[in-house]
Amino acid sequence: MTFHRPLAGLVALFLLIGAANADPTTIQPGDIVRGRFVQERHLQGFSKPLISEGRFVLAPGEGLIWTVQSPFAVTTVVTPAGLLQRAAGTESLRLPVSHAPMMSRLYQMLDAALSGNLGAMEIAFAVTRDGNRLALVPLPNGGTTAMPFQRLDIEVGQFVETVEIHRQEGDFDRIRFSDQRLSAGPLEPDEAALLRSAAR
Amino acid sequence: MRRQLAILWLGVIVAATGYLGWRFADGAPFRTDLMALLPVTDHDPAVARAKQAMTELVARRIVVLVGHRDRGLARRAATEMAASLARSGVLSPADAVPDSTAAARLGAAYFPYRSGLLSETDRRRLLEDRGQDIVNRALSQIYGFASFAGSRLLRNDPFLLFPEFLKGLPHLGGQAFPDDGLLTIQDEGRIWIVVSGELAGDPFALGFQSRFQQAWDAAMAAADDPGEELSVLRLGTIFYARAGASEALAEASIITACAVVGAIALMLLAFHSVTPLALGVLSILAGLVAALSASVVAFGTPHVAVLLFGAGLIGVTVDYSVHYFAQIFTPRAGPAERLRRVLPGMLLGAGTTAIGYCALAIAPYPGLRQVAVFSVIGVTASLLTVILWFPLLDRVRPRPLPAAWRRMAALTHRLWTEDGLRRVRITAAIVALAVGVAGFSTMRTEDDIRRQQMLPPHLVTEQSEIQRLAGIDTAGQFFLVEAKDEEEALASEESLAARLAPLVKTGALAGWRSPADFVPSIARQRENRRLIEERLEKSQLAGLQDRLGMTPGADERRADDFLDLRRVRATGLAAFLDALVLDDAKDSVLHVVALQGLTDPAAARRAGDGLAGVRFIDPAADVTALLGNYRRQAVWLLGGSILLMVPLLAVRHGWRGGLRIMAPPSAAVVLAPSLLALCGLPFTFFAAMALVLVLAIGVDYAIFCAEDGAGEAATLTAVTLATLTTMLSFGLLAFSHTAAVQTFGITMLTGIAIAFLVAPGAASKPPR
Numbered sequence: 001m002t003f004h005r006p007l008a009g010l011v012a013l014f015l016l017i018g019a020a021n022a023d024p025t026t027i028q029p030g031d032i033v034r035g036r037f038v039q040e041r042h043l044q045g046f047s048k049p050l051i052s053e054g055r056f057v058l059a060p061g062e063g064l065i066w067t068v069q070s071p072f073a074v075t076t077v078v079t080p081a082g083l084l085q086r087a088a089g090t091e092s093l094r095l096p097v098s099h100a101p102m103m104s105r106l107y108q109m110l111d112a113a114l115s116g117n118l119g120a121m122e123i124a125f126a127v128t129r130d131g132n133r134l135a136l137v138p139l140p141n142g143g144t145t146a147m148p149f150q151r152l153d154i155e156v157g158q159f160v161e162t163v164e165i166h167r168q169e170g171d172f173d174r175i176r177f178s179d180q181r182l183s184a185g186p187l188e189p190d191e192a193a194l195l196r197s198a199a200r
Numbered sequence: 201m202r203r204q205l206a207i208l209w210l211g212v213i214v215a216a217t218g219y220l221g222w223r224f225a226d227g228a229p230f231r232t233d234l235m236a237l238l239p240v241t242d243h244d245p246a247v248a249r250a251k252q253a254m255t256e257l258v259a260r261r262i263v264v265l266v267g268h269r270d271r272g273l274a275r276r277a278a279t280e281m282a283a284s285l286a287r288s289g290v291l292s293p294a295d296a297v298p299d300s301t302a303a304a305r306l307g308a309a310y311f312p313y314r315s316g317l318l319s320e321t322d323r324r325r326l327l328e329d330r331g332q333d334i335v336n337r338a339l340s341q342i343y344g345f346a347s348f349a350g351s352r353l354l355r356n357d358p359f360l361l362f363p364e365f366l367k368g369l370p371h372l373g374g375q376a377f378p379d380d381g382l383l384t385i386q387d388e389g390r391i392w393i394v395v396s397g398e399l400a401g402d403p404f405a406l407g408f409q410s411r412f413q414q415a416w417d418a419a420m421a422a423a424d425d426p427g428e429e430l431s432v433l434r435l436g437t438i439f440y441a442r443a444g445a446s447e448a449l450a451e452a453s454i455i456t457a458c459a460v461v462g463a464i465a466l467m468l469l470a471f472h473s474v475t476p477l478a479l480g481v482l483s484i485l486a487g488l489v490a491a492l493s494a495s496v497v498a499f500g501t502p503h504v505a506v507l508l509f510g511a512g513l514i515g516v517t518v519d520y521s522v523h524y525f526a527q528i529f530t531p532r533a534g535p536a537e538r539l540r541r542v543l544p545g546m547l548l549g550a551g552t553t554a555i556g557y558c559a560l561a562i563a564p565y566p567g568l569r570q571v572a573v574f575s576v577i578g579v580t581a582s583l584l585t586v587i588l589w590f591p592l593l594d595r596v597r598p599r600p601l602p603a604a605w606r607r608m609a610a611l612t613h614r615l616w617t618e619d620g621l622r623r624v625r626i627t628a629a630i631v632a633l634a635v636g637v638a639g640f641s642t643m644r645t646e647d648d649i650r651r652q653q654m655l656p657p658h659l660v661t662e663q664s665e666i667q668r669l670a671g672i673d674t675a676g677q678f679f680l681v682e683a684k685d686e687e688e689a690l691a692s693e694e695s696l697a698a699r700l701a702p703l704v705k706t707g708a709l710a711g712w713r714s715p716a717d718f719v720p721s722i723a724r725q726r727e728n729r730r731l732i733e734e735r736l737e738k739s740q741l742a743g744l745q746d747r748l749g750m751t752p753g754a755d756e757r758r759a760d761d762f763l764d765l766r767r768v769r770a771t772g773l774a775a776f777l778d779a780l781v782l783d784d785a786k787d788s789v790l791h792v793v794a795l796q797g798l799t800d801p802a803a804a805r806r807a808g809d810g811l812a813g814v815r816f817i818d819p820a821a822d823v824t825a826l827l828g829n830y831r832r833q834a835v836w837l838l839g840g841s842i843l844l845m846v847p848l849l850a851v852r853h854g855w856r857g858g859l860r861i862m863a864p865p866s867a868a869v870v871l872a873p874s875l876l877a878l879c880g881l882p883f884t885f886f887a888a889m890a891l892v893l894v895l896a897i898g899v900d901y902a903i904f905c906a907e908d909g910a911g912e913a914a915t916l917t918a919v920t921l922a923t924l925t926t927m928l929s930f931g932l933l934a935f936s937h938t939a940a941v942q943t944f945g946i947t948m949l950t951g952i953a954i955a956f957l958v959a960p961g962a963a964s965k966p967p968r
Contacts, residue, residue: 041342043351047749052343066345071747076345087340090333098386099377148348171351 032187033058033159035180039068044170059187063195077198084198125152132156206588213486213581216493223496230406230504246790250680250782251819254792257779258674260399262291262436265385265666267392268429275382277430278393281423288415290408291397306773307366311756313763314357315732316725319368322361326731334359335740342748356756358744359736370713370776375671385669390431392669403438406504409445412438433662433669443656444938445504451936452507459514459929460484466928467518470605470921471525475596480521483585487517491578499570506570513575515929516553516897517582519922520546523904524586524594526918529601535591543587544852545907549900550583552845556896559837560889565830568889601913609916616960632871639874646882647828648820673710675798677818679808681714681791686765689789690721692813696793699807709804710797715765718777722762827885834888841895842866849899853906861906864958865898872951886940890930890947897926898955902962909963916960923956 034057041050054068063079074087085093125136136152153164159180165173187195266281268274285291310317318326325333338360342349349360357363376383376394383394401408424430463484467477491513495502523546527538554576561572615621667673679696683689693716703709720728745752765781768774783790798804805816842862849858869891873883881887901919908915930952933945 039343041347043354045351045355045751047751050342050748068343068345072339072343074340074344078345083346085340085344087344088336090336092337092340092344098375167350169350169352173347 030185031060032183032185033180034183035159036178038176038178040174042172042174057187057191059185059191059195062187063198065191065194075194077194079195079198082198202588203592206592209584209588213489216489219493220489220496226407230507231404231501246682247680247815247817250678250790250792250817253779253782254678254794254819258676259403259437262397262399262434262438263666263670263672264395264435265392265433265669266395266423267390267431267433269390271391273430274391274393277423278382278395281419282395282397284419284422285395285397285415288411288418290400290412290415292400302773303366306768306771309767309771310366310763311362312759313725314362314365315758316720316728316762317365318361318728318731319364321368322364323728323731326735329735331736331740334361334736335744338744352756354748355750358741358748358750361732370717375669387669394670399438403436403441405501406445409438409442413442433666434659435663435666439659440655443659447937448504451938451941452504455929455932455936456514458932459925462928463514463518463925466921466924467522470522470917471528471596472599473596475594476521476525476528479590479593480518480525482589483521483582484514484517486585487513487578487582490581491574494577495570495574498573502570502574503567506567506574513578513929515926516575516579518925519549519900520583520586521590522921522925523918524590525596526914526921528596528598529914529917530912531598533598535594538594539587539591545904546583546586548849548852548903548907550579551848552899552903553579553896555841555844555848556892559841559892562837601917605917605920606913609913609920612920612957613916613960615957616963632867635878636870636874639871639877643873643877644882645828645831646884647824647831673797675795675801676820677798677801677804677816678795679793680815680817681793682813682815683789683791684787686784686789687722688813689791690716690719691723692811693791693793694721694724695811696808696814699811700804703800703803703807706803708798708800709795712793712795713776713780714793715777715780715791718768718774719763719765725762831883831885831888834885834892838869838888838891838895841892845895845899849903857906861899861902861962864902864961865895865955867958868898868951868955869895871954872947875950875954876947881943881946884940884943886944887947890944891951893930894948894951894955897952898959901955901959905959906962919956919959923952927952
């Protein structure tokens with residue numbers, strides 16, 4: 001029995017965001033996307049949304065570093081080998097990819113998407129486009145196990161500008177990206193070290 | 201009168217043949233598990249039941265890994281294989297792969313009781329008053345990347361303790377995790393799919409084995425991919441049992457065939473006539489048919505080892521024909537006269553052989569009892585055939601003994617009687633004494649049954665590969681927890697867990713599974729509630745709620761009562777838990793704590809010391825201890841057999857004669873194990889059992905030498921022939937791949953050879 005499935009689904013989702021983030025016409029192997037984000041979590045029965053902000057580093061093929069700076073410092077590292085979360089100097093979560101085989105398949109989807117094959121995503125999602133807006137709805141049996149969200153709305157500019165994750169019970173998360181820029185590699189040494197630590 | 205008895209005997213044999221034909225019509229009714237040969241040792245029914253349940257749990261399951269570089273091909277092959285096995289009816293896929301709703305359903309069963317449930321880590325944190333760590337973890341999961349914490353969960357479990365508890369529940373698949381409906385393992389670029397299930401039949405029943413083999417072959421054919429890159433790993437008792445059974449059956453047929461061909465060749469060579477051969481085969485067949493039908497009547501499904509040891513019976517029964525027909529080399533022309541001459545020796549020989557085999561039956565081994573019944577009936581039937589039929593069918597004229605045989609037969613006799621060889625005899629006696637002393641001083645014993653079964657190496661490799669990949673390695677040893685009610689049992693398991701945890705750190709143990717891992721005791725649930733209230737909610741709840749902007753108060757029911765095993769088992773999602781609960785009656789509860797990756801059984805045994813109702817059960821060690829006991833008993837049986845044989849011999853040969861006859865076989869019984877000890881072979885229970893037979897057969901040689909007295913060439917020839925046939929049949933067991941059988945064979949070979957060499961010493965009169 002595994003209880004990591006919802007988590008794996010969300011990890012996969014963010015990888016897809018990464019895939020959508022990368023404009024296939026401009027991104028080159030080894031390129032790195034850096035930027036900031038603000039996340040609002042709208043939870044039913046809570047008096048106000050939970051707002052957090054921080055920065056991220058996405059190195060296609062190598063992984064993602066997602067650093068929440070306020071109100072609570074927590075860093076999450078996602079690589080093809082698995083996921084690692086660190087907060088207050090201690091490891092609060094580690095999820096090897098072997099414990100969630102689905103993750104690695106969504107990685108493959110990501111790879112395909114990065115190389116311009118967005119059609120790979122259509123195995124798992126019903127994708128509708130409306131100008132610069134994308135809506136992704138998980139297919140009931142899209143070759144992946146149940147996704148922990150009902151709909152995904154993505155607004156794309158030069159990069160992905162906002163993502164809305166609609167879940168059950170009326171909860172939804174809205175993530176707004178800013179200051180995004182593309183640079184040629186390599187990663188900073190501390191970033192590379194973080195990615196390595198998740199692969200351990 | 202004699203003719204009527206012969207016809208009556210014919211009727212018996214024909215009836216027995218018909219019965220066998222009817223019983224064997226739908227396959228041979230044999231059992232093949234080695235354990236069936238061993239006695240029932242556990243007088244405590246609880247232990248016996250637990251062992252039985254654990255054996256069933258392990259023996260009836262198979263785990264197959266289907267691997268391929270390509271995920272799709274691996275999945276397709278595994279699915280086709282599983283479907284093929286299920287279709288054939290040999291495998292019921294007992295473990296449904298938990299689908300996406302299974303986790304939710306199990307979670308729903310636990311959720312109302314969440315206030316008493318804590319993961320081991322969280323419990324330790326609260327005991328050490330580190331509630332802040334739990335708050336930090338909750339915050340990092342709420343604010344962190346890919347948060348799974350929705351509003352419903354947060355309102356009812358703001359510290360996110362419940363998901364941690366669920367994560368800590370025993371994960372049944374080891375390293376295998378569900379991926380789109382199939383349990384999957386990823387390993388270095390290869391995808392392995394787990395196919396597992398429960399056998400629909402007894403893995404040790406030959407009939408089921410061959411049905412399974414057919415289904416397996418069909419499933420392999422269904423799964424095969426054209427690229428041949430598919431790997432299949434197997435784990436399951438039935439694969440070993442099947443290999444062992446086909447090995448044993450193949451061995452039994454080869455050994456029997458060789459013994460028969462060898463005996464035929466010897467008879468033809470010795471008698472230059474077809475009649476002795478034909479009648480000899482007749483008496484062997486009559487013996488086998490009678491013995492086999494008696495075994496089937498008495499035991500229903502006799503063990504395949506009976507067949508194997510039964511092959512040795514040919515070597516004994518052929519002796520009667522040999523002794524009878526050796527009389528053609530004497531002037532005695534009439535069948536009645538010939539029979540009269542050899543009958544006393546035969547009866548004495550059969551009597552002592554029966555004593556030897558009956559000694560086997562005293563040892564409380566069901567298998568050995570079967571061998572004893574098989575052999576005593578077989579010997580008696582062969583003897584009756586010789587006595588009742590031979591005089592009616594024997595038309596062979598007397599003829600001179602070929603010179604070569606005469607010389608060969610006289611060899612051992614000369615060794616004992618010629619004055620010129622006196623010095624040789626003394627030297628031999630001194631050497632024998634030295635061998636005896638040296639052998640006994642270097643002799644080591646071996647009772648570990650595991651070292652006496654040869655396991656097919658390819659299956660062992662596949663098993664360890666599966667254990668590495670899947671991380672499942674359930675030990676044969678386990679703890680049995682007996683208690684008056686469930687609460688007491690769960691509390692004992694929690695105490696045991698506290699003692700086992702340090703062993704995991706030292707590597708003596710990889711882990712364990714107990715019912716208490718699924719449901720804490722009520723006392724523990726109460727304590728958890730108190731810990732959560734006093735060390736978490738009191739100091740942290742208001743702050744956390746304020747920080748997150750939550751309205752205080754959970755909106756979903758928290759149960760006032762406590763979780764019990766019944767509720768979790770009712771979900772039908774905890775199959776492994778069901779296997780661990782042997783008994784859950786009102787006034788007596790019996791649980792099993794299974795151990796994983798056990799490397800230091802002694803440390804585990806110590807961990808259970810002093811816990812009321814907790815017992816460490818080590819079935820293999822119990823068998824080892826038992827084999828040791830019976831090895832010692834067998835040695836006493838040997839002494840007992842000698843004491844029982846002497847009075848029987850004394851009836852005809854007097855006390856002195858009886859002792860003289862017993863001396864040569866007794867020497868063989870002492871010298872054979874000494875000699876083997878000098879060669880570095882350990883003394884086992886099976887060697888001891890072989891010595892019982894060396895005594896029974898060896899005494900026959902001494903009896904015939906003593907009966908003859910004069911060293912008549914015909915008698916010596918018969919003894920030589922008898923020795924050769926016996927060595928052929930029992931000695932061939934030395935080539936068996938089962939170490940136990942091999943030991944038996946080598947000991948027989950050595951012992952019989954020595955018994956033959958020293959037998960003429962039993963003759964009382966000097967030669968002419």
